[in-house]
Structure formats: structure tokens, C-alpha cells
Amino acid sequence: MASEPYPIDLDAVASACREAGYLVSEIDNGLEVSGADDDGAFYLFPENDWLQVRCQVLDPQDLDQARDLTALFETIARAQFRLIGCRFGFDVLTGLWLIEDCYPGFEPDGVPAVLEQLAFVWGALQAVLDAALKGEVPNDDALDSAFELEAVSPPN
Secondary structure (H helix, E strand, O other): OOOOOOOOOHHHHHHHHHHOOOEEEEEOOEEEEEOOOOOOEEEEEEEOOEEEEEEEEEOHHHHHOOOOOHHHHHHHHHHHOOOOOOEEEEEOOOEEEEEEEEOOOOOHHHHHHHHHHHHHHHHHHHHHHHHHHOOOOOOHHHHHHHOOOOOOOOOO
């Protein structure tokens, strides 16, 4: 019989994040984790036996700048197709989020790497998402360039 994974230990997650140089605060039912030198924050919430790690990419004020969100949603779909290792979440009240779902039994020491991954994706897509708010849908070359990728050959 397989052993059941242990529930997420937020204290161990907080310790791992502090050891990696992050500032950690307890919030509602989770943690707010931020770097010492920037304004960005990550929000970590236990979801059943999973740990959901989120960072806000666009807030409602950002979204209000767009005449319509069609280009943004198409851009998100094209970015997601690149298997970026996380997913997008959209909430009409709080905006657009990058989300990583850490499976049951995920080691707390791995959380700082997840934060780095989300920060990379967030930074890589910032200009592309800003352009999408203005109605521009990036082509494949622009998305590849955002992630510093070069096509070796045309896709099949």
C-alpha cells in the first residue's frame, strides 16, 4: 500500500524561503513571500494537500486600460502553449495571476526554485503582456524572443 503524502508544512516552507533570502509574512491562511529588493510578492496557499504559489501579473487597474481583453487572452494561450511550467489564472476582481501548483509531498526546499521560475516567466512576459493590453497579439518569434529561445527548425 502506498503511503499518503503529508500535508504541506507552511512552517517548513517559510523556513526554506527565509534561508533563500526572501521576506516571509503570514497572511490569512497562507504566506506572503517577497524579495528584499523589489515590490513583487508571491502568495502561497495550502489547497488540500497541494501548495498553490501565485504572483499577480496584472491587477484590475492594468486590465482596465485595455479596450478589450481578446488580445490578452490570445497572448496568454500562446504563452501557455510553450509549456512554461506554470499556468495563468484570471479573476475579474483581482486580475491576472501566474500560478504553480506544487503536488502533495513537494519538498519545501524546492519552493524558492518555484519562486524563481515564476519571477522569470513574469519578467519574460511583461513587455508582451503590456503590448497585449494595447491590442497587439505577439507572433511566435516575439514569444520565443521573450523567453530567449531560438527556433532551430520550423515546427512540424
